[in-house]
Amino acid sequence: MTTPIPSPPTVPFLGYAASIDKEVPLNSFNLLAKQYGEIYELNMFGRKLIIISSQNLVNEVSDEKRFRKMISPWVWEVRSAIGDALFTADVPKETNWYIAHRILMPAFSTLNVHNMFDDMVDIVSQMVLKWERFGAERKVDPAVDFSALTLDAISLCAMSYRLNSFYMEGMHPFVQAMSDYLAESGRRANRLGIVTTLMRGTAAQYEENQRIMMSYVDAILEDRKANPIEKKDILSMMLEGKDKETGEGLSEDGIKRNAGLLTFLIAGHETTSGMLSFAIYYLLKNPEAMRKLREEVDTMIGQRPMTVQDVHKLPYLIAVLRETLRLAPTAPLRSITPLEDTIVGGKYAVAKDTTITCEIFMAHRDPKVWGEDADEFRPERMLDGKFEAMPNNAWQPFGYGMRGCIGRPFAWQEAQITLVLVMQRFDITLDDPSYELQIKQTLTIKPLHFYIHASPRKGAL
Numbered sequence: 220m221t222t223p224i225p226s227p228p229t230v231p232f233l234g235y236a237a238s239i240d241k242e243v244p245l246n247s248f249n250l251l252a253k254q255y256g257e258i259y260e261l262n263m264f265g266r267k268l269i270i271i272s273s274q275n276l277v278n279e280v281s282d283e284k285r286f287r288k289m290i291s292p293w294v295w296e297v298r299s300a301i302g303d304a305l306f307t308a309d310v311p312k313e314t315n316w317y318i319a320h321r322i323l324m325p326a327f328s329t330l331n332v333h334n335m336f337d338d339m340v341d342i343v344s345q346m347v348l349k350w351e352r353f354g355a356e357r358k359v360d361p362a363v364d365f366s367a368l369t370l371d372a373i374s375l376c377a378m379s380y381r382l383n384s385f386y387m388e389g390m391h392p393f394v395q396a397m398s399d400y401l402a403e404s405g406r407r408a409n410r411l412g413i414v415t416t417l418m419r420g421t422a423a424q425y426e427e428n429q430r431i432m433m434s435y436v437d438a439i440l441e442d443r444k445a446n447p448i449e450k451k452d453i454l455s456m457m458l459e460g461k462d463k464e465t466g467e468g469l470s471e472d473g474i475k476r477n478a479g480l481l482t483f484l485i486a487g488h489e490t491t492s493g494m495l496s497f498a499i500y501y502l503l504k505n506p507e508a509m510r511k512l513r514e515e516v517d518t519m520i521g522q523r524p525m526t527v528q529d530v531h532k533l534p535y536l537i538a539v540l541r542e543t544l545r546l547a548p549t550a551p552l553r554s555i556t557p558l559e560d561t562i563v564g565g566k567y568a569v570a571k572d573t574t575i576t577c578e579i580f581m582a583h584r585d586p587k588v589w590g591e592d593a594d595e596f597r598p599e600r601m602l603d604g605k606f607e608a609m610p611n612n613a614w615q616p617f618g619y620g621m622r623g624c625i626g627r628p629f630a631w632q633e634a635q636i637t638l639v640l641v642m643q644r645f646d647i648t649l650d651d652p653s654y655e656l657q658i659k660q661t662l663t664i665k666p667l668h669f670y671i672h673a674s675p676r677k678g679a680l
């Protein structure tokens with residue numbers, strides 16, 4: 220006997236699509252999870268979408284013998300720019316993924332990422348200098364400055380190419396184009412195709428944004444061809460690497476969009492900049508956590524320059540990042556599908572190829588795992604072996620299995636350097652002390668209307 224999956228009432232034709240928050244769909248999913256529980260089903264334009272939001276169910280579907288990654292309608296839209304990229308490929312059908320995965324996985328090993336330490340410090344130092352020069356009066360939008368930081372870092376570390384975002388007025392054109400492109404991709408996924416076709420101005424802007432993004436990727440590749448370098452960076456691995464199993468390399472188009480450059484610029488910077496922005500928000504709202512973090516940095520590193528060895532000596536900083544990604548997993552949704560008709564949760568029938576979206580944002584607040592204070596920011600719950608002892612897949616901000624995040628060591632090291640330098644050099648305050656978190660959602664999430672001031676710390680270098 221199976222049990223029907225709970226489902227909110229829908230209207231003909233549109234299903235539930237018209238009721239989803241257009242700007243922040245996550246808000247609607249959170250409300251529905253509170254109302255309908257750990258599993259519910261939505262009819263979206265006649266398509267069935269199942270959403271799960273408990274650790275128990277996320278753990279059950281994190282099983283590659285029964286489930287595979289499903290390309291959600293939103294990610295499907297993103298393919299118009301990056302095609303069957305590492306992040307967007309429909310595996311096992313699209314076999315390019317295996318080749319790119321095998322060539323690129325070693326590039327993001329912890330050891331290789333350690334070799335990028337100096338380049339990362341270089342970029343973070345540019346942001347620090349900017350904050351120092353502008354002083355405490357400047358109202359900083361952390362999402363903007365951290366996006367500049369993470370974009371420049373992935374570009375320099377992976378492609379030895381300087382985008383110089385900190386030497387520009389306002390947002391880097393790539394970031395603006397990408398952010399608008401991802402937001403419109405999301406809207407397209409929740410809109411009837413005929414309506415999108417009629418929105419000619421929006422469609423033209425969508426294409427223009429793709430053109431802007433591609434122009435940077437073209438420039439990076441052309442620059443490398445014109446000025447070859449000795450250093451073995453990720454771009455050279457893409458250009459020269461051969462897959463050990465097939466002997467095949469990556470095509471130029473594959474390098475530009477599918478496998479590498481555009482994918483890393485997109486996947487590699489918004490997620491990390493969001494994590495850093497949320498970390499600063501939670502630290503400001505929890506002064507005791509801020510005090511402990513600064514104490515750790517002062518004790519372990521003080522005012523000397525950070526070295527790559529320091530990344531293993533900062534347990535409280537790691538706990539802050541883990542707790543930040545628990546409450547604000549910057550990639551808050553991921554989709555999978557069963558390989559065969561199956562039963563989920565012991566009683567819900569799910570047919571092969573049905574989309575199941577894991578709402579990691581809510582699963583990370585599952586009170587059965589995290590207790591009644593699950594909504595509170597408490598890095599202590601990630602310390603002293605508690606992180607290692609938590610139930611399987613209770614913390615899953617980087618996805619799962621072979622389709623899990625390739626850039627995790629990169630993001631982790633970059634975030635550690637940034638927070639250490641910020642703690643060493645600045646006293647951070649909220650622009651508006653009464654600010655409460657609001658979220659902006661594209662493919663990823665970040666804080667909205669969140670502003671801070673960074674005053675150079677007395678006694679800092």
Ligand code: HEM
Nearest residue numbers: 305306486487490491550553616617618622624625626630
């Ligand atoms: C995949 C999160 C940083 C590159 C993923 C997935 C998640 C994720 C959840 C799996 C998506 C799915 O199952 O559909 C994050 C978070 C980050 C981060 C939270 C930072 C805090 C990075 C960085 C890079 C990167 C820095 C590159 C330098 C990728 C790629 C994939 C991926 C290429 C696709 C892997 C594949 O399917 O083969 N990431 N990511 N990510 N991430 Fe990240």
